[in-house]
Amino acid sequence: MGVTAAQGFRAAGITAGIKASGTPDLALVVNDGPTLAAAGVFTSNRVKAAPVHWSEQVVKGGTVSAVILNSGGANACTGPLGFQDTHATAERTAEVLGLNAAEVAVASTGLIGVRLPMDKLLPGVDTAAAALSADGGEAAAVAIKTTDTVHKTAAVTHADGWTVGGMAKGAGMLAPGLATMLVVLTTDAVVDAQRLDTALRSATRTTFDRVDSDGCMSTNDTVLLLASGASGVTPDQAAFAEAVRTVCADLALQLVGDAEGASKDIRIDVVGAATEAEAVDVARTIARNNLLKCAVHGEDPNWGRVLSAIGTTSAAFDPDALDVAINGVWVCRSGGVGEDRDLVSMKDRQVVITADLHAGPAEATVWTNDLTADYVHENSAYSS
Amino acid sequence: MGVTAAQGFRAAGITAGIKASGTPDLALVVNDGPTLAAAGVFTSNRVKAAPVHWSEQVVKGGTVSAVILNSGGANACTGPLGFQDTHATAERTAEVLGLNAAEVAVASTGLIGVRLPMDKLLPGVDTAAAALSADGGEAAAVAIKTTDTVHKTAAVTHADGWTVGGMAKGAGMLAPGLATMLVVLTTDAVVDAQRLDTALRSATRTTFDRVDSDGCMSTNDTVLLLASGASGVTPDQAAFAEAVRTVCADLALQLVGDAEGASKDIRIDVVGAATEAEAVDVARTIARNNLLKCAVHGEDPNWGRVLSAIGTTSAAFDPDALDVAINGVWVCRSGGVGEDRDLVSMKDRQVVITADLHAGPAEATVWTNDLTADYVHENSAYSS
Missing domain, CATH: 3.60.70.12 (L-amino peptidase D-ALA esterase/amidase)
Structure with a gap:
């Protein structure tokens, strides 16, 4: 109604x-x-x-x-x-x-x-x-x-x-x-x-x-x-x-x-941030990374994309202390290789990426989508 | 050599x-x-x-x-x-x-x-x-x-x-x-x-x-x-x-x-900015707009995407004074409809977008590419 x-x-x-x-x-x-x-x-x-x-x-x-x-x-x-x-x-x-x-x-x-x-x-x-x-x-x-x-x-x-x-x-x-x-x-x-x-x-x-x-x-x-x-x-x-x-x-x-062309819904949880504003900034920066969005589309747990996105922010964190999980598997620990990426299943529509900055008590969640060829097709002819 | x-x-x-x-x-x-x-x-x-x-x-x-x-x-x-x-x-x-x-x-x-x-x-x-x-x-x-x-x-x-x-x-x-x-x-x-x-x-x-x-x-x-x-x-x-x-x-x-999957090279000239830093900021913001990049891929002179990108910056400008040209055709004048968008040809690989902020003497050029299905394909399987 x-x-x-x-x-x-x-x-x-x-x-x-x-x-x-x-x-x-x-x-x-x-x-x-x-x-x-x-x-x-x-x-x-x-x-x-x-x-x-x-x-x-x-x-x-x-x-x-x-x-x-x-x-x-x-x-x-x-x-x-x-x-x-x-x-x-x-x-x-x-x-x-x-x-x-x-x-x-x-x-x-x-x-x-x-x-x-x-x-x-x-x-x-x-x-x-x-x-x-x-x-x-x-x-x-x-x-x-x-x-x-x-x-x-x-x-x-x-x-x-x-x-x-x-x-x-x-x-x-x-x-x-x-x-x-x-x-x-x-x-x-x-x-x-x-x-x-x-x-x-x-x-x-x-x-x-x-x-x-x-x-x-x-x-x-x-x-x-x-x-x-x-x-x-x-x-x-x-x-x-x-x-x-x-x-x-x-x-x-x-x-x-229902986002244009999307095949995956991506929830980005940033935890351990110094402030909520920094948690949102980091989550949003990850959410806007086209390379990561393509990787998620391909069901590829390419956590390096997450780290390189985090590295562009000014949030408080030590690069050697970053942990990243994809669908619950901590593929990155202490800024380096963590659990086996082959343990990550990305078949479901929802993908959860968790980044722990180990810099404080604040957290935030941002939602985004994957980047797909359908998105490109839909938006390359939008006004024509 | x-x-x-x-x-x-x-x-x-x-x-x-x-x-x-x-x-x-x-x-x-x-x-x-x-x-x-x-x-x-x-x-x-x-x-x-x-x-x-x-x-x-x-x-x-x-x-x-x-x-x-x-x-x-x-x-x-x-x-x-x-x-x-x-x-x-x-x-x-x-x-x-x-x-x-x-x-x-x-x-x-x-x-x-x-x-x-x-x-x-x-x-x-x-x-x-x-x-x-x-x-x-x-x-x-x-x-x-x-x-x-x-x-x-x-x-x-x-x-x-x-x-x-x-x-x-x-x-x-x-x-x-x-x-x-x-x-x-x-x-x-x-x-x-x-x-x-x-x-x-x-x-x-x-x-x-x-x-x-x-x-x-x-x-x-x-x-x-x-x-x-x-x-x-x-x-x-x-x-x-x-x-x-x-x-x-x-x-x-x-x-x-040679950018991944690109079919167009896009040169973004921002002129009339108050400072060079603001010109770069505006040009970079335009360059990162996925909707615009898709539109260019589709050879669609969708100048609204340019204006909505400019509007997200904090650069000095009056929204009602913005002029935008695509490949030399001033499709947006004074923040509104300008020359006929059908006059724009986007067949060539190079596309030039010019934005005049009418806010000062500074200018800058940023280069980018269109966003294509090939980019998505290439990056959705990069690490697999």
Whole structure:
């Protein structure tokens, strides 16, 4: 059910004709209240798409009544006219739903540098509004897909009677992101904008921010969290934050599992770091090493790639104290040859690489994928 | 002729049996003087191979009488025993040639984390010494190949009667490097170690350091410059430095042209930067963007990938002022759509991407390659 798992929300996903493929390309999520509290986090890329500029302003007000999302075009690097297109999309959505455009968030995904076909998108808004329903969450999740092979939804319901649900598209991270990552989370808990913001930032920091499929940061990444208050229940903040984190983690792993061309999901656990920041830095550096990603694709426990990646960081460690395990086999001990690499089985889709820096108590996990010929094929013809 | 283009040098390349393939795997370069001045630059990776630790010490003395180089094994992450192997290699080379082991540099390339077969390597040193000749430069260049498809040599002769020549293997950069990059440069000019060091550091900074094939830094990268003084000519330092830079640039472009699996050479010119360091940072960030590298492979002028890469840097620029050209067509103007992307032809092997930050007078060029399915195939089975 995704974004309509929580009470107080309706959603729709329809085909406006933005995509040449004729598949669904426009999604609408409406918060019917009673509250309209919202929070959001956006790409840290300095080249931001028009809808990101728009939605950042909308979210600053702490109130979002609807989100209109299109696939088939990122509306990034489209100049003032592109921003006008985003504005017009919010206006049309507000008009047809009787809302205030300043409370309508907009998200777009697809090719950078191309104007959206507004002659198709604007009538599509009317169609989407007419299709809104309390079980439209799946259709909305389908309509935001670009290169995704499956749509992605998640939800958890707390014993106290409130729910957090959501949908996601893309295969990447908040910053950076493989392709555009769009996420809309909804809850019927009674939570004000400030508490939503706290819970959302805490959740994304250790979920979407720790997925690094290909090290490329999108211009459009957007994560929104809307609260309708329809359950009437005011949750404990810790329980609420944990629920948001659970849904984010679920969606984040779905993104990894559906990354472009990937055949392996790689979990990189860095332990024994001096600080969490250094653990993340080392894990991310390993995650971005193309040679290692190719080796994992070939089911080759080539731990030298891990060490040469770690060696490029400025984290605290002694090169002669590094231990590295692949799927639990410590193939590198004290910076040199450890257990027999032939003991490593890499047949399963999930591969776990553990690096122990022996420099402190901190740790972090980053998720990535292998690098495959399919990734190359998919991205060598993306805009043609 | 490569390393034997200059007078006063002999070289050899032989098959010691280190590689399972049975192709040449051991090279020897000897400086017959009268001078034995030398300089070197090495990988900045904190995980350094044993021969790098050894040769850094040798070069510190300013005197190198011979360089012994093997392919078929990097001797990295091999612990104290690996260092003993390097030491034994230098000792055997010194012994057979009647030299001081402390003046014998060692370089290795190949798989990380595997001990070298010393029972084959040490007798190979004798064979190489017996094969030394004043025209052995080509054979030496062949013997240091790993995944290289061609061997790489270059030389320039100055009107004053001195020569700078050299050989290289690998496809990458000094820091980072795709696979191990090994370079030996020789000159018969009369130049002391300090002036060699100045010329070499200046040359590598804008040549090998500006090649970024896949963003991966090797544990073994080594560039050595040896001067025999055999021409009897003491060159003007500026002319000498320029000759060294020319040979380095020639070899660096040969590395790019032979990068693993590459079908395109990509030159990234960043202009209008506030500082040279920022120009390099932006160019390198573009060079490492896998999505862009795939797009270039597909001959797709997807300039949005360039902008989204630039946006991840902290360089000074206004996103709405960025201009980007691909092969001379300014497809992005003022951060938005520029000239028609259909005007861009990407059929040639060389692709030039120009980014104008409009933030100052500095500029820099970085060379990279496209990302291809062949790269994935080659590196998914590298150690198996």
